[in-house]
Amino acid sequence: MKSIVYYPADSKDAREVEREIRPYLTGKGVEVVTVTSKDDLSALPSGVADGSFILSLGGDGTFLRASRLSTQLGLPVLGINLGSLGFLTDVEENEVYTSLDAVLAHSYTVEHRLVLEARVVREGQDILTTTAINDILVVRDLTGKILTFEVFIGGVRAGQITADGILVCTPTGSTGYSLAAGGPILDPTVEALVLTALAPHDFTSRPLVISAGSEITLKVKPSRDKAAFIRDGERVGDIHSFDTICVTRYPQDVDIIRLREKNFYKVLGAKFHWGH
Numbered sequence: 492m493k494s495i496v497y498y499p500a501d502s503k504d505a506r507e508v509e510r511e512i513r514p515y516l517t518g519k520g521v522e523v524v525t526v527t528s529k530d531d532l533s534a535l536p537s538g539v540a541d542g543s544f545i546l547s548l549g550g551d552g553t554f555l556r557a558s559r560l561s562t563q564l565g566l567p568v569l570g571i572n573l574g575s576l577g578f579l580t581d582v583e584e585n586e587v588y589t590s591l592d593a594v595l596a597h598s599y600t601v602e603h604r605l606v607l608e609a610r611v612v613r614e615g616q617d618i619l620t621t622t623a624i625n626d627i628l629v630v631r632d633l634t635g636k637i638l639t640f641e642v643f644i645g646g647v648r649a650g651q652i653t654a655d656g657i658l659v660c661t662p663t664g665s666t667g668y669s670l671a672a673g674g675p676i677l678d679p680t681v682e683a684l685v686l687t688a689l690a691p692h693d694f695t696s697r698p699l700v701i702s703a704g705s706e707i708t709l710k711v712k713p714s715r716d717k718a719a720f721i722r723d724g725e726r727v728g729d730i731h732s733f734d735t736i737c738v739t740r741y742p743q744d745v746d747i748i749r750l751r752e753k754n755f756y757k758v759l760g761a762k763f764h765w766g767h
Contacts, residue, residue, distance in 0.1 A: 638714060
């Protein structure tokens with residue numbers, strides 16, 4: 492059995508937790524591999540055994556990065572909350588050892604959440620492909636001009652949107668940036684995506700809830716300025732005029748380890764004060 496421990500390299504608290512749990516896990520026969528960047532491929536194991544898992548040490552942002560690693564390796568991920576909100580993570584710092592014992596005893600359930608895959612196409616060539624747990628966002632730079640997109644859903648032209656940006660999110664991401672932009676909250680078990688315009692230049696470009704099986708295509712109309720391509724809050728590229736962004740459901744869901752029943756609506760009330 493192997494445990495891949497993922498944490499941000501600049502987090503002193505996460506480093507201290509990793510140092511504490513490493514001997515605990517190795518003492519129970521678990522091989523521990525520490526990764527501080529999803530791109531640090533040399534640190535990843537060449538093979539995994541039954542019962543192997545990823546341990547995320549940090550807040551929700553760290554958990555999102557660890558979850559993308561989870562989909563690449565096909566391993567479930569457990570989140571230890573060292574951040575402030577902890578909406579996605581399942582375990583608090585004072586529960587680490589009892590939680591690890593439960594995982595090693597296989598005393599947990601797995602929650603499946605859908606993942607996005609996005610391709611940026613320029614002059615007929617794929618120049619970037621990535622996955623996202625929360626959302627894919629194309630947004631103007633701070634001093635850039637407003638953007639115009641042609642929107643296609645399932646290959647059918649749905650319309651044209653002029654806005655500061657546009658994002659596609661999963662049900663998991665519906666409580667993030669999309670919510671702040673006026674999008675709906677989706678139950679994480681719903682098989683759907685949300686398309687939300689950011690500060691649209693009209694009154695009709697309302698958020699859309701779309702079947703998770705549909706491909707969403709965004710064609711960028713001519714603009715003098717480049718735009719930012721952002722995945723789960725991280726800028727990973729630039730978007731130019733005439734680029735096409737294709738967003739679909741990734742074939743591999745992320746598998747989240749749950750050690751206890753976690754009711755979405757109770758968490759929504761506790762963390763976001765919904766209905767209070």
